[in-house]
Amino acid sequence: MSNFINNFFPIAANFIGSVFASFLPDWIAQIIQIIVSISFFFVFGTIVVMSLVYLERRVIAFMQDRVGPNRVGPEGLLQPVADVLKLFAKEDIVPTNADPIVFKLSTVIMVISSLLIYTVIPFGKGMIISDLNIGILYAVAISSLTAIGMLMAGWGSNNKYALLGAMRAAAQVISYEIPLVFSIIGVAMITGSLSTVSIVNGQAAWAGWRWNIILQPIGFLVYFISATAELNRTPFDLMEAESELVAGYHTEYSGVRFALFFLAEYLNAFAVAALGATLFFGGWLGPILPPYIWFLIKTYLLFFVFYWMRGTLPRVRIDQLMNLAWKYLLPAALVNMLITGVGIWVYQALIA
Amino acid sequence: MIGSGIVKGMKVTLDHMLKPKVTVSYPEERVYTPPRFRGAPAWVFDPNGHARCVGCGICVFSCPHGVIEMRTSEAPGKIRMVDYYSIHITRCLFCGLCVEGCPFRAIEMSDEFELAGYQRNDLTYTLEDWLGKNDREYRDTPRPKVAI
Numbered sequence: 001m002s003n004f005i006n007n008f009f010p011i012a013a014n015f016i017g018s019v020f021a022s023f024l025p026d027w028i029a030q031i032i033q034i035i036v037s038i039s040f041f042f043v044f045g046t047i048v049v050m051s052l053v054y055l056e057r058r059v060i061a062f063m064q065d066r067v068g069p070n071r072v073g074p075e076g077l078l079q080p081v082a083d084v085l086k087l088f089a090k091e092d093i094v095p096t097n098a099d100p101i102v103f104k105l106s107t108v109i110m111v112i113s114s115l116l117i118y119t120v121i122p123f124g125k126g127m128i129i130s131d132l133n134i135g136i137l138y139a140v141a142i143s144s145l146t147a148i149g150m151l152m153a154g155w156g157s158n159n160k161y162a163l164l165g166a167m168r169a170a171a172q173v174i175s176y177e178i179p180l181v182f183s184i185i186g187v188a189m190i191t192g193s194l195s196t197v198s199i200v201n202g203q204a205a206w207a208g209w210r211w212n213i214i215l216q217p218i219g220f221l222v223y224f225i226s227a228t229a230e231l232n233r234t235p236f237d238l239m240e241a242e243s244e245l246v247a248g249y250h251t252e253y254s255g256v257r258f259a260l261f262f263l264a265e266y267l268n269a270f271a272v273a274a275l276g277a278t279l280f281f282g283g284w285l286g287p288i289l290p291p292y293i294w295f296l297i298k299t300y301l302l303f304f305v306f307y308w309m310r311g312t313l314p315r316v317r318i319d320q321l322m323n324l325a326w327k328y329l330l331p332a333a334l335v336n337m338l339i340t341g342v343g344i345w346v347y348q349a350l351i352a
Numbered sequence: 353m354i355g356s357g358i359v360k361g362m363k364v365t366l367d368h369m370l371k372p373k374v375t376v377s378y379p380e381e382r383v384y385t386p387p388r389f390r391g392a393p394a395w396v397f398d399p400n401g402h403a404r405c406v407g408c409g410i411c412v413f414s415c416p417h418g419v420i421e422m423r424t425s426e427a428p429g430k431i432r433m434v435d436y437y438s439i440h441i442t443r444c445l446f447c448g449l450c451v452e453g454c455p456f457r458a459i460e461m462s463d464e465f466e467l468a469g470y471q472r473n474d475l476t477y478t479l480e481d482w483l484g485k486n487d488r489e490y491r492d493t494p495r496p497k498v499a500i
Contacts, residue, residue: 063365067375312365313358 090255102156165248182333
């Protein structure tokens, strides 16, 4: 029974696959199984994004001594549903002077690139769409595609605020990509693999408590700060700074397209938090509860820190932003790499 | 130490997250109205439902906008009866001069602050509107010894 609960989703996927395999050729059944799991992830992602938006509004309201949305549904739980319905009912406006192709394509790029990251995120034991042996590299590479989407949105809108926001976005995302990657290298060195599944399995030592954050505290700090900047979340939300740039690169977007931008932003954020939980907090590992529950608990707790930072910290200036990335985070990540290397060398010389 | 300010700030927000909220969910909860709150002026009735007004008309004269309307008649036994008394709340200033001027404390500022209505007639408060609706504690202040 506990095996069934712990592996519910892989068992369900295999069951669907075997049902189709009973009357269809194997390869079609396999494709159907993959499509079913992908659509499950899409629905799951949408629900997660709605929950994140609701929690964000609620948590930040609590931090500001307010109550937050509490009217639509019990405790305001249906507020994001109402918001989405409103956005979908709105007129789809493409500005006259905008470049229609680039304008429309940018939303697609944003959403697809943020959904693609979920390919390598292990939600539980065996709950991964594809266990690539270069998983982390893949996730980092795909997540930087969003910079292109932002740039296209800013350029295609033909609006000065959108363009300024997009330029800032490009500068910021590309700068923070570097400390982000270097902070992950420490984890990869310890595990000896880039596959997310083997990184989680590597943390199963010490009875499941050899989480990488214990060995890589600096690495986690650098990862978390650069991830915040990469996601354009507050202290680093320069490209969406309301007081300066209206709304940044998505100034001209409304209705469904805006909803897609919103979706992409939160999907990205959740993916980064999930990667953080995978890399530094032992992913799905944990006692008693099923693995996927542990994974969600860890991810949501990491996301809570995002909310917490948004509720606390004011926006940094652009020069502070660049200084932080190049003068502090990058050297810290490099030093972390050096220490990790020496540590591994000493460990192998003395113990192994 | 670098970052100690950030840690302090984070602690403040976490503390406030767990503290009670300042928001009052208005239609369900009410804000506290202090005893001297200046809501719409209303008549005072004693616990038996008798009004304290003697129909002297000082409030009518003291009102700077003339929003108070009163009609009286003489009842047997040389008593003045108030037949009709109304306040046009749309034009009321909430200045309290009628309350100050009243020698019998027969009118006072109530807690009433929800002054919206669907028609203009709703905003003319008459005796029927006040009867038994004034939630304030009844204070039996002695009547001044003046002959009317």
